[in-house]
Amino acid sequence: MVRAFGLVLGLACVLVACGGDRGAPTKAVAPKAPPRAASPEVLQAAGIDNTVLAKALFGAKGTGSAQPAAPYGGYAKGCLAGGVELPETGPTWQAMRLSRNRNWGHPDTIAYIKRLSAKAAAQPGWNGLYIGDISQPRGGPMLTGHRSHQIGMDVDIWMKPALNLTLTRPDRENISSISTRRARGAYTNDNWTRAHHEILKAAASDPAVARIFVFPGAKVQMCRDARGNRDWLRKIRPWWGHHYHFHVRLSCPSGAAGCVDQAPMPPGDGCADAERWVQDILNPPPPDPNAPPPRPRREYVMSDLPQQCVSVLSSR
Numbered sequence: 261m262v263r264a265f266g267l268v269l270g271l272a273c274v275l276v277a278c279g280g281d282r283g284a285p286t287k288a289v290a291p292k293a294p295p296r297a298a299s300p301e302v303l304q305a306a307g308i309d310n311t312v313l314a315k316a317l318f319g320a321k322g323t324g325s326a327q328p329a330a331p332y333g334g335y336a337k338g339c340l341a342g343g344v345e346l347p348e349t350g351p352t353w354q355a356m357r358l359s360r361n362r363n364w365g366h367p368d369t370i371a372y373i374k375r376l377s378a379k380a381a382a383q384p385g386w387n388g389l390y391i392g393d394i395s396q397p398r399g400g401p402m403l404t405g406h407r408s409h410q411i412g413m414d415v416d417i418w419m420k421p422a423l424n425l426t427l428t429r430p431d432r433e434n435i436s437s438i439s440t441r442r443a444r445g446a447y448t449n450d451n452w453t454r455a456h457h458e459i460l461k462a463a464a465s466d467p468a469v470a471r472i473f474v475f476p477g478a479k480v481q482m483c484r485d486a487r488g489n490r491d492w493l494r495k496i497r498p499w500w501g502h503h504y505h506f507h508v509r510l511s512c513p514s515g516a517a518g519c520v521d522q523a524p525m526p527p528g529d530g531c532a533d534a535e536r537w538v539q540d541i542l543n544p545p546p547p548d549p550n551a552p553p554p555r556p557r558r559e560y561v562m563s564d565l566p567q568q569c570v571s572v573l574s575s576r
């Protein structure tokens with residue numbers, strides 16, 4: 261039933277062409293200790309109008325806050341203090357869609373991107389990675405696209421092999437990634453290569469990573485192609501979309517008290533679950549007539565976010 265509901269959501273998402281992982285991986289979240297939300301007194305003291313949507317406030321900030329780096333809240337409801345900018349071009353990466361100014365993250369995320377891109381550069385046909393959205397300079401909700409990516413611990417990585425690392429700014433606005441799926445995500449297509457497998461394996465094998473979202477057909481393909489140790493497969497999670505890019509979610513940094521991890525994944529490699537996703541794509545279950553209509557999501561205002569996000573917003 262849950263999956264059928266998700267299928268409807270996923271379909272709706274396709275129909276309105278929303279970005280990547282909207283509505284994504286937050287259903288299973290069980291916050292260990294929800295952070296204290298910003299109170300009216302705190303908001304008033306900071307001069308923040310709580311009728312303004314948080315996405316407008318965070319979307320207006322062009323630089324990181326002058327604070328020690330810290331994610332506050334959860335992946336889909338939080339903000340980022342002390343965000344660091346991923347350099348637009350490095351030896352083994354380029355940040356794409358620079359006009360969005362979403363190449364900011366927690367320093368751990370930036371370090372992760374650098375080391376993963378160096379591994380990707382060792383794959384045939386790849387000189388590194390094209391990096392999609394990380395977070396806004398101070399994280400928080402966004403004016404367009406993602407629901408997650410709010411605390412600087414999520415990053416989208418393009419499926420298109422990064423061969424040319426001298427792309428200009430206009431190139432990076434205009435070039436598109438490539439889709440690696442066919443049959444609505446039940447299978448990979450000819451753009452999917454062993455290099456994708458190796459890069460996703462390296463991405464998931466890094467201990468900083470909590471989980472990775474990719475379309476179901478890719479997970480099933482990796483389950484078939486994996487040899488030897490299969491532990492890394494557990495972190496590869498089937499999800500809607502995610503065929504032009506895969507989405508890496510890092511765990512909360514150690515000692516980050518205000519950061520809320522997602523609930524742990526079930527044991528095992530998750531391959532049977534991915535097969536079920538594929539079967540549901542190929543033979544969609546009939547809609548549940550008793551399912552409640554999806555409730556529209558309310559947009560966050562500052563009093564929905566952790567109290568620390570007030571100082572993240574107010575900091576110089």
Ligand SMILES: [Zn+2]
Binds near residue numbers: 281406415416506507
């Ligand atoms: Zn994403």
